[in-house]
Amino acid sequence: MDIPSRISNLNWMKLKEEINDKGFVITAPLLNKIECNQLIHLYQKDELYRNQINMSHYRFGDGEYKYYGDPLPPIIEELRKGMYPNLAEVANSWSESLKTGVRYPLNLEDFLLECAGSNQTKPTPLILRYEEGGYNCLHQDLYGDKYFPFQVVFLLSNENDFTGGEFLLVEQRPRAQSRGFVITLKQGEGLVFPTNFKPSHGKRGYYRVKMRHGVSTIHSGTRYTLGVIFHNAE
Structure with a gap:
């Protein structure tokens, strides 16, 4: 089964319910072992990437990541295009709840045209590598005024090839202490999570979190992940 078929066969009704309830959701594996290993193997092909970042140089953490250049590898292009439409429906629902006035197109091509109108033309999907002692500080991936409310991270390494390295997600609740989530993935699974904020319902209606x-921190081994971000960068 090809990647577009795997995406369309997901139980999107259940996934959307969980996103609306928790703000994030883990999908069934969308990448098989061979595809994950192919992407890991291509990490050394510098011609595929437009930029390489050493996290420690910028005090982002300890590790390395590379942004893919155009054209994106077919696997990543299929994930990006295939995941976008259903997530755009949820994004529009969130926008209505929060009364932001923003409406997201239901196909990726139209959204990327909007990004280009804001001078955001550089692709943002990336591959990340962490070795023993590596970690990533809490952050957001915005890249400009135009951004999509969701992004997806896929675990490429076998989950038995490293220890530690859990995904961390933190809610910074207004006028309250923050709430954290520790999330573990299996090889090929995708985690959908908010890029900037999620809606939460209170006594006076919805508000942003x-x-x-x-x-x-990675305790042992090497961890590779693929980040699929839908908006482009300046």
């Missing part, structure tokens, strides 16, 4: 994400 800021979200940040990161990765806990």
